[in-house]
Amino acid sequence: MSYENPPTIPRKSATFDDYTLSEIRRAATTGIYDIRGGGSKRRLPHFDDLLFLGASISRYPLEGYRERCGTEVVLGARFAKKPLELKIPITVAGMSFGSLSANAKEALGRGASAAGTSTTTGDGGMSTEERGQSQTLVYQYLPSRYGMNPEDLLKADAIEIVVGQGAKPGGGGMLLGQKITDRVANMRTLPKGIDQRSACRHPDWTGPDDMEIKILELREITDWQKPIFVKVGGARPYYDVALAVKAGADVVVVDGMQGGTAATQDVFIENVGMPTLACIRPAVQALQDLGMHRKVQLIVSGGVRNGADVAKALALGADAVSIGTAALVALGDNDPAYEAEYNALGTTAGAYDDWHEGKDPAGITTQDPELMARLDPVLAGRRLANYLKVMTLEAQTIARACGKNHLHNLEPEDLCALTIEAAAMARVPLAGTSWIPGQAGF
Amino acid sequence: MPVIDLAQTGLRELNAALHSQGSGTNETLWEVLNPRGSHAVAVGVNAPIAVEIKGSVGYYCAGMNREASVTVYGSAGPGVAENMMSGEVRVKGDASQYAGATGKGGLLIIEGNASSRCGISMKGIDIVVRGSIGHMSAFMAQAGHLVVCGDAGDALGDSIYEAKLFVRGAVKSLGADCIEKEMRGEHLHALQALLNRAGIVDVKASDFKRYGSARKLYNFSVDHADAYG
Ligand SMILES: Cc1cc2nc3c(=O)[nH]c(=O)nc-3n(C[C@H](O)[C@H](O)[C@H](O)COP(=O)(O)O)c2cc1C
Numbered sequence: 001m002s003y004e005n006p007p008t009i010p011r012k013s014a015t016f017d018d019y020t021l022s023e024i025r026r027a028a029t030t031g032i033y034d035i036r037g038g039g040s041k042r043r044l045p046h047f048d049d050l051l052f053l054g055a056s057i058s059r060y061p062l063e064g065y066r067e068r069c070g071t072e073v074v075l076g077a078r079f080a081k082k083p084l085e086l087k088i089p090i091t092v093a094g095m096s097f098g099s100l101s102a103n104a105k106e107a108l109g110r111g112a113s114a115a116g117t118s119t120t121t122g123d124g125g126m127s128t129e130e131r132g133q134s135q136t137l138v139y140q141y142l143p144s145r146y147g148m149n150p151e152d153l154l155k156a157d158a159i160e161i162v163v164g165q166g167a168k169p170g171g172g173g174m175l176l177g178q179k180i181t182d183r184v185a186n187m188r189t190l191p192k193g194i195d196q197r198s199a200c201r202h203p204d205w206t207g208p209d210d211m212e213i214k215i216l217e218l219r220e221i222t223d224w225q226k227p228i229f230v231k232v233g234g235a236r237p238y239y240d241v242a243l244a245v246k247a248g249a250d251v252v253v254v255d256g257m258q259g260g261t262a263a264t265q266d267v268f269i270e271n272v273g274m275p276t277l278a279c280i281r282p283a284v285q286a287l288q289d290l291g292m293h294r295k296v297q298l299i300v301s302g303g304v305r306n307g308a309d310v311a312k313a314l315a316l317g318a319d320a321v322s323i324g325t326a327a328l329v330a331l332g333d334n335d336p337a338y339e340a341e342y343n344a345l346g347t348t349a350g351a352y353d354d355w356h357e358g359k360d361p362a363g364i365t366t367q368d369p370e371l372m373a374r375l376d377p378v379l380a381g382r383r384l385a386n387y388l389k390v391m392t393l394e395a396q397t398i399a400r401a402c403g404k405n406h407l408h409n410l411e412p413e414d415l416c417a418l419t420i421e422a423a424a425m426a427r428v429p430l431a432g433t434s435w436i437p438g439q440a441g442f
Numbered sequence: 443m444p445v446i447d448l449a450q451t452g453l454r455e456l457n458a459a460l461h462s463q464g465s466g467t468n469e470t471l472w473e474v475l476n477p478r479g480s481h482a483v484a485v486g487v488n489a490p491i492a493v494e495i496k497g498s499v500g501y502y503c504a505g506m507n508r509e510a511s512v513t514v515y516g517s518a519g520p521g522v523a524e525n526m527m528s529g530e531v532r533v534k535g536d537a538s539q540y541a542g543a544t545g546k547g548g549l550l551i552i553e554g555n556a557s558s559r560c561g562i563s564m565k566g567i568d569i570v571v572r573g574s575i576g577h578m579s580a581f582m583a584q585a586g587h588l589v590v591c592g593d594a595g596d597a598l599g600d601s602i603y604e605a606k607l608f609v610r611g612a613v614k615s616l617g618a619d620c621i622e623k624e625m626r627g628e629h630l631h632a633l634q635a636l637l638n639r640a641g642i643v644d645v646k647a648s649d650f651k652r653y654g655s656a657r658k659l660y661n662f663s664v665d666h667a668d669a670y671g
Contacts (some may be wrong), residue, residue, distance in 0.1 A: 031551040032662065145544040145563060149527060150486055150506040177661055189546070189565040189584045190603060199582060203562040204521040204540040210501070213481045217502040220457045221486030 023266075035174065037099075037326060037355030037365065039258045039303060040165050044275040046258070049406055049422030050415050051431065054401045060376075062088040062400040069396040070406035073320050075297045076158060076227020076250035079219070083227055083250070084136055084158055087116025088392045089320035089407055090310055092158060092327050092384075093255075093301050094140045094231075096122030098175050098184045099355065100328075102129045104364045105296030106377040111384025115392075120160060120322075121200055123173045123262075125187045126152040133381070138229065141218070141226030141346035144173060144198030146188040150221060158251075160229040161211070163202075163240075166259030166302040169233025169273045173198035174263045178358040181367045199235040212247040219248075229253055234274040234302065238282035241298070245290055251297045253322065254283045258303030260325040262365070275303035278425040284317030293317065294408075301371050306393020314395070315410035316426055330387035331380040332362045444469055449476035453483065463489040465509075479519065484512050490529075490627045503511055504531045505547060520557075526567055539576070542569045545586065558595065561588045564605055572641040581617065584631045591645050601651055607653040608633050608647060621656045623645050 012018065026034065026207035055061035062069060079141065090163040091114045097105050100124070106129035112119045118136035121127075125147015131137055139156030141148065153159065164170065175184070177193045185192040205214050215228055230244040231253035244252045256276025261269065280300055287293040300313045301322035313321045325333075334342075336349040341361035355365035363374035399407050402414045416431040417423035423430040446456045457475065463469060474495045477483050481500035484493045487510040495503070498516030507526045514522070514557055519537030526545040533541075536554035543559070545567025552560075552569070558576030561569050566585040574592030581597070583605030593611035600617020606622075606629065616622075635648040 144563070145525065148525060148544065149546065150488070150508060150525070153506070191660070194603075195662050199563065203559070203581075204502070204524050204543040213501045216503050217482040220453065220482045221506055223458060223461060224454070310508050395665070 006060065011146060013286060017393045033177070035263055035356055036262060036266050036269070036292065036352040036353040037098055037263050038269070039260040040270050042270055044278050045419065045421040045425055046275065046303060046312065047277065047312045049277070049418045050426055050428065051313075052308075052310050052311070052358070052398055052402060052414055053416060055403050057438070058113060059403050061403050062405060066399055068405055069179050069399050070408075073297070075299075075320065076229070078250045078292075078296055079224065079248065080158075080250050081223075085119060086118060086136065086320070087390060089314060089395075090304075090388055090391055091117050091138075091299065091320055091322045092119040093259075093322040093324040094120035094122040094138070094162070095324055095328075095375040096173070096175070096262060097130065098124035098146075098188070098364060098367070099120075101129055101363060101366055101372040101375065103372050103375040103377045104331060104380070105130040106133050107375065107380035107384060108327060109135075109137070110377060110381025111327070111330070111388065112136075114381065114385035115388035118157070119387065121156075124175075124184065125149075129186075129377075131155060133377075140231075142173070142198070143200060143202045144188075145203065146190075146198065153218075154222060156226065158227040158229060159222070160253065161214070161218075161249075162231045162234065163211075163244075164231070164233030164255075165261060166233045166255030166257050166273050166276070167261035168264045168268045169235040170200060171264055171272075172192060172200035173269055174356065176263065176356045176358075179367045192337070197257055208243040208247055211243075215248040219373065224331040227251055229299070231255060232277060232360075233257075233259075234279040236281040237274070238286045241283045241286035245287065245296050246291050249296060251299060252283070252287075252302065253299040254279050255322075256300070256302030259301055260328075265267040274299065275305075275425070277422060280313060280316040280318060281425070281427045287317075288358060294319065296365045305393040307396075308358060310391055310395040311398040311407065311410055312415065314407050315414050316412060319408065326387070327384055328364055331364055332375060332383070333360070333364050335362055359431065361422075443471045443473060445473045445475060448478065448480055448483075453480055456483070457485060458638075460484055460487045460489075460491070460493065460510075462492055463487075464475070465489055467491060468592075477516070481519070484510070487512070487529075494551065498535065507531060515542055516556065518552075522552075523548070523567070526550065536573070541571075542567050545569070549636075549639055551584040554591065561605070563590065568636055568639075570636055570642065572640075572642060573588075574611065577615070580620075583607070587632065587636055589633060589640075589650070591642065599655075599657065601657045602653075608631070608650040609653065609662045610650045613653070614654065619656050619659045620653055623652045623654045625650070 074088040113135040119134040120138040138158045142162045175196045227250040229251040230239040230249040234256040257273035297319035300318040338361035342360045360366040415428040459664045472493045477497045479500045483507040488508040492511045499520040503523045506513040511530045513532045518533045519536045519542045521537040522533040524543045526548045528548045532551045536558040537552045539557045541556045542550040544563045550569045552571045555573035556575045560575040560579040564583045568587045569588040577595035578601045584603040594613045597617035599620030
């Protein structure tokens with residue numbers, strides 16, 4: 001063995017890792033920021049960092065298949081004459097027609113209806129495919145007001161005022177030219193083929209006092225029939241929820257930073273907003289401080305993937321959750337069956353996020369008629385219904401193990417945290433201790 | 443003629459009564475007394491009726507109007523005729539911010555001045571203002587016509603798409619991607635027709651200048667990155 005000039009192994013920087021280097025090279029070559037779909041891809045404190053305790057001597061469980069564990073939820077009974085009655089506390093989040101194909105929208109409607117839950121429109125208006133198939137349809141009222149019209153408003157079962165999205169709190173929408181086909185352009189009153197950037201602020205109000213008057217107007221137009229949701233990105237959940245309640249919302253949707261988007265700057269997705277886990281307790285606290293918990297419903301979204309996530313969100317105080325990305329995956333998004341085509345696009349199944357380019361091999365995030373035809377809305381709808389059913393069964397399994405005869409009876413006391421961060425954010429004790437960081441002075 | 447006195451009857455009763463009018467209604471003229479700045483007066487109407495509001499209104503008067511002719515004998519607060527689809531809304535006095543915001547059709551006439559963001563995100567509505575308009579008007583305006591017989595404030599038509607703007611007086615400044623454009627015969631014709639429909643007879647179409655989109659921001663180009671701020 002020689003001790004002269006011993007070599008070191010080539011070492012790559014943790015700060016300047018391969019991805020970072022590739023992004024610097026990409027920026028230097030193109031002169032424009034990276035735009036992509038999906039949510040934050042970095043590791044964040046999340047539902048995985050929580051565990052259920054299950055029953056023990058002091059808590060007795062319910063029988064798996066025999067004893068009832070309710071899952072239904074009523075959304076919007078505060079002011080609306082016709083609140084939504086859903087069979088499961090998992091809704092399908094707003095995803096725009098334009099970003100998604102008509103077949104994908106139809107499939108979402110079919111799947112959600114079969115599972116007894118709602119879907120939500122999105123930027124760009126109400127598509128006939130979705131209204132046709134979705135038994136319960138929430139109509140988004142967005143800053144762009146693309147495709148917004150009173151006829152569709154009156155056809156909706158509820159209205160969701162979008163103030164922000166978790167993927168981009170403070171940002172507007174984006175739909176690039178490739179996806180602005182004749183139909184999409186026509187619905188949005190825009191020229192075909194342009195890069196469309198939708199507004200980040202509502203055009204006809206600023207601030208919470210104005211929003212209260214806007215809600216009054218929408219209620220008057222719809223004769224106080226329809227529930228009004230307010231959706232905010234996970235930025236200042238305590239104050240945003242309190243202000244939405246004061247403005248007269250029936251339901252508040254809080255979307256954390258893992259939440260997907262159709263297209264936005266990567267720098268925005270990864271660096272603005274708070275993780276979903278950090279949003280729930282402040283949001284619930286606001287409702288409790290106002291005496292409105294369970295009276296104004298809280299829907300949480302951003303990175304919900306399975307029944308455990310549903311159960312954890314509900315245990316922390318949410319009334320329901322909403323899913324975007326997971327619903328698309330259930331339809332067939334990023335399916336390894338299309339691996340060769342993903343490779344041809346310079347990516348791999350599971351990583352494909354250039355949804356704005358409209359070349360989705362799975363026919364979901366595209367307006368190309370040939371690609372779109374690959375998605376069978378009946379089959380894809382059935383897949384979504386199956387997936388929603390599995391999530392519900394999983395959540396029930398956990399709830400029964402905790403001795404709860406309704407998902408809404410889950411509570412923070414049923415949880416412990418695996419990390420200090422998660423314990424602090426979810427305000428539950430670190431596993432094996434009684435320590436909740438930030439409480440009792442330390 | 444039904445007369446609804448808002449000093450006695452609630453807003454809910456007024457709007458519910460207006461909503462119950464169908465296309466063949468015999469009650470074609472409605473009078474609203476004592477609006478006293480109420481918000482959401484005569485919103486969501488969908489019938490060929492005339493609504494005369496005797497006084498000033500608050501936010502969103504005649505919002506999402508379809509087919510009705512609504513006249514405000516006073517001034518209007520923010521968002522008058524927002525997202526109007528068809529019909530006509532006339533404000534005898536001044537209008538606050540966001541007049542005609544996101545409107546898709548119909549005609550909005552403001553006999554006085556309009557404040558900032560007049561015609562913001564307009565999508566096909568026609569707006570005629572006898573006086574002047576404030577800053578950031580016709581921001582992201584997509585379609586329709588905005589006619590201003592007086593002056594326009596800063597950043598007119600910022601990020602405009604295909605709406606057509608006609609201003610008779612001075613424009614304090616133009617917003618990103620908005621430029622003065624040639625006034626051709628077809629534009630003079632459309633402008634004159636709008637002035638006629640608005641009942642404005644004392645100004646000449648030939649005194650106006652036309653503004654619209656340079657269409658340079660329609661597709662992202664690095665060379666125009668500065669325009670995005
Ligand atoms: C393809 C796609 C399109 C979306 N479009 C909209 C939209 O138009 N309006 C909106 O409020 N949110 C939109 N979102 C966000 C979702 O409503 C939701 O907040 C988010 O997807 C939830 O997080 P998850 O994807 O992790 O489930 C979109 C999300 C995706 C994935």
